[in-house]
Amino acid sequence: MSDLAIDIRKIVKRFDEHVAVRELSLQVPRGSVYGLLGPNGAGKTTTIRMILDVLLPDAGTIEIFGRPNTDYGVLDRVGYLPEERGLYKKMQVRRVLLFLAELKGMRAADVAPRIDEWLERFGLVTPQKNWGDAKVDELSRGMQQKVQFIATLLHDPDLVILDEPFSGLDPINAQALKDAVLELKRRGKTVIFSTHVMDNAEKMCDSVCIIARGEKVLDGSVAEVKRGAGTRNIALGLSGGAHNGVTEVLRDSQLVRKFDDTNNYFELELAPNADAQVLLRRLVDAGASIERFELMQPSLHQIFLQRVGASGVETGMSGHG
Amino acid sequence: MGNIGKLFVVAKREYMERIRSRWFIVMTLLVPAIFSGAMLFPVYVAARSSASGGALRNIAILDASGTGLGEQIATTLKTDTTLGRPDGIEPRVIVATTAELPAKERELQTQVEQPNSLVGYLVLTDSTLTNNVASYSGRNASTINDIDKLRTIVRQDVMIARLQREGVRADVVKDLATATFRLKSERITERGRSGSGTGGFLAGIIVGVLLFMSIVFHGQNVLRGVLEEKSTRVAEVVISSVKPEVLLAGKVLGVGGVGLTQQAAWLGITAYLMSFVTPILTKGLSGQAAAAAADQFGGGFATISLATIGLVLVYFIIGFVFYASLYAAAGSMVNSEQEAQQAAAPVLILLMSTWLLVNTVLVNPNSKLAVALSWLPWSSPIIVPLRVGLTTVSPITIAGSIVVAILGCIGAVWLSARIYRVGMLMYGKKPSFAEVARWIRYA
Numbered sequence: 011m012s013d014l015a016i017d018i019r020k021i022v023k024r025f026d027e028h029v030a031v032r033e034l035s036l037q038v039p040r041g042s043v044y045g046l047l048g049p050n051g052a053g054k055t056t057t058i059r060m061i062l063d064v065l066l067p068d069a070g071t072i073e074i075f076g077r078p079n080t081d082y083g084v085l086d087r088v089g090y091l092p093e094e095r096g097l098y099k100k101m102q103v104r105r106v107l108l109f110l111a112e113l114k115g116m117r118a119a120d121v122a123p124r125i126d127e128w129l130e131r132f133g134l135v136t137p138q139k140n141w142g143d144a145k146v147d148e149l150s151r152g153m154q155q156k157v158q159f160i161a162t163l164l165h166d167p168d169l170v171i172l173d174e175p176f177s178g179l180d181p182i183n184a185q186a187l188k189d190a191v192l193e194l195k196r197r198g199k200t201v202i203f204s205t206h207v208m209d210n211a212e213k214m215c216d217s218v219c220i221i222a223r224g225e226k227v228l229d230g231s232v233a234e235v236k237r238g239a240g241t242r243n244i245a246l247g248l249s250g251g252a253h254n255g256v257t258e259v260l261r262d263s264q265l266v267r268k269f270d271d272t273n274n275y276f277e278l279e280l281a282p283n284a285d286a287q288v289l290l291r292r293l294v295d296a297g298a299s300i301e302r303f304e305l306m307q308p309s310l311h312q313i314f315l316q317r318v319g320a321s322g323v324e325t326g327m328s329g330h331g
Numbered sequence: 332m333g334n335i336g337k338l339f340v341v342a343k344r345e346y347m348e349r350i351r352s353r354w355f356i357v358m359t360l361l362v363p364a365i366f367s368g369a370m371l372f373p374v375y376v377a378a379r380s381s382a383s384g385g386a387l388r389n390i391a392i393l394d395a396s397g398t399g400l401g402e403q404i405a406t407t408l409k410t411d412t413t414l415g416r417p418d419g420i421e422p423r424v425i426v427a428t429t430a431e432l433p434a435k436e437r438e439l440q441t442q443v444e445q446p447n448s449l450v451g452y453l454v455l456t457d458s459t460l461t462n463n464v465a466s467y468s469g470r471n472a473s474t475i476n477d478i479d480k481l482r483t484i485v486r487q488d489v490m491i492a493r494l495q496r497e498g499v500r501a502d503v504v505k506d507l508a509t510a511t512f513r514l515k516s517e518r519i520t521e522r523g524r525s526g527s528g529t530g531g532f533l534a535g536i537i538v539g540v541l542l543f544m545s546i547v548f549h550g551q552n553v554l555r556g557v558l559e560e561k562s563t564r565v566a567e568v569v570i571s572s573v574k575p576e577v578l579l580a581g582k583v584l585g586v587g588g589v590g591l592t593q594q595a596a597w598l599g600i601t602a603y604l605m606s607f608v609t610p611i612l613t614k615g616l617s618g619q620a621a622a623a624a625a626d627q628f629g630g631g632f633a634t635i636s637l638a639t640i641g642l643v644l645v646y647f648i649i650g651f652v653f654y655a656s657l658y659a660a661a662g663s664m665v666n667s668e669q670e671a672q673q674a675a676a677p678v679l680i681l682l683m684s685t686w687l688l689v690n691t692v693l694v695n696p697n698s699k700l701a702v703a704l705s706w707l708p709w710s711s712p713i714i715v716p717l718r719v720g721l722t723t724v725s726p727i728t729i730a731g732s733i734v735v736a737i738l739g740c741i742g743a744v745w746l747s748a749r750i751y752r753v754g755m756l757m758y759g760k761k762p763s764f765a766e767v768a769r770w771i772r773y774a
Contacts, residue, residue: 085571094564
């Protein structure tokens, strides 16, 4: 038994002259929450589709739990929530769920009782109405998303792949989704999700892979990635904002490589060879009223911007990661 | 679970969801009602139309022939049962000389011009018997049925009168004149007699129409199903669980099953409706007329053997799979119903090209064209069952054409699966032919 949930080796996917994924390799440890990060058009969805054998790679290999993803029954252990969501509109919710679970090799008799469990858990069974008996198009958008999520998990997959799961979710459903992901992890399942919202990834993921223009920029555990980026960052809190003297200090390229200004709160990156203590002294001398001065690890968001840059988004793409 | 298991999961969903729909139930009940109505109506009209001939009793016969022909015709009109039951109105015979004719005619004309009076008048002159000429004027002179009927009666009575004048015995004359002649046609094939010739023709047409209609109808259904999966974006989840080829095959199988179910229901319901509608229709008709009427539609079906039904079934399945997979490919290329009609046009053209030649095959089922069409995979599923109903097709030709059609089928499914695989995940503008060709290469 491999201890990798997914082992991708040098996969390539070309669409006509455009290369969507270029020699991408990544390893996802079993039981981890793994973030696939990148701007829109970076090749995230294309990669996920290749993992699921929806698209065939032009080169390279993909293994899931130590077996090629094209092997019999391998994909039955995977649950997938695509970015573009949708269900059969005219079908009864219960029947849609049953159908999708049967497609994953489940027996109808085993699935039927679990459908009710899940519907109850997601609040789709109320004393007034059992939404399982309604047709899909009678449900609100939020309820349809819950049904879609149930469909992803109903067959109790060992690997769950969520493509941009937070897009279009209201804060309550987003929180429910985070809870569900953590529960999956507790139960030893592997979760992969793609996102371009770094904040979510930083809070939830054990490991990440950042890709841009179809290529891997970096990967590893979140701790490793942050350590690798060094602690050249400083969180600076000022009461009353920055006046001219303070701004002048921050603009000194001998001290500060760049800074992020949100009026009262700044994230700074020190210039190479600059000393944080010197900066602190200069700020005090300049008359800054300092509330917070903290040497910190860069956020994933910063690492992302630093490594990918604003140009990481390739123009002219379909919009699919 | 293997691909076969998943194939049946997909097929089961397609089948059950369609069978459950209100549309299916309505169509299944409505079509046989319309169908049997359309078949029974002409029979009903044929059986009852003669009743309108009653107007012929309300005419005057101006007889200047000097032979009593007028009386003879009047008697025939009175006793002819096809003109409806005798209702007290009887033709009036006015015997006149040739010289009196113009005056009498004017007199009758004024009577006819009155509403609710005499319908018309028949004029027999002294040359009627020798030159076969008579004339009729009346309000119903444009009613083809009435005039045909009158012509037949006058001709018959003229014939009787002339035969009697030549010395033929009256009862012989009567017998000859009233005999209707029926020519029974029976087709003989290598396997022996196989029922009435016209029956086979009728059955052939019905089988052809049914095959064509159901392929078009259910083929369009496949297209719509594919389009729905694509436009609701459910396709991606489904394709992540089952190979596109399996999804395509399951869909075609499920919808095809719906088609077969519907046709079985149609035939069953139609047969049932006919079985109790026919006696009602033919009630009051003479035994012979009733038999003829029943034969007109019943006879055709009686000649269909079990082997023929099996053959039609095989060709339906092959033809359906061929066209339905092409329809599915067309559906996977586009994003809206309007675009779908355009994308499906080549498929429809292929089907129509066959349909337009059906008539030629009906007229001459052994022509070179008919034989050629039996070997082309896109036309053989319709043409071969048609020909089998009409003529003798050698078993080798049938077996060969089935093999070729199955090969064509495999080709169509292969091609469609490749287009489908790529098309299902392509959103945006409708692809050009060059793009589709690239999909086929890359998939």
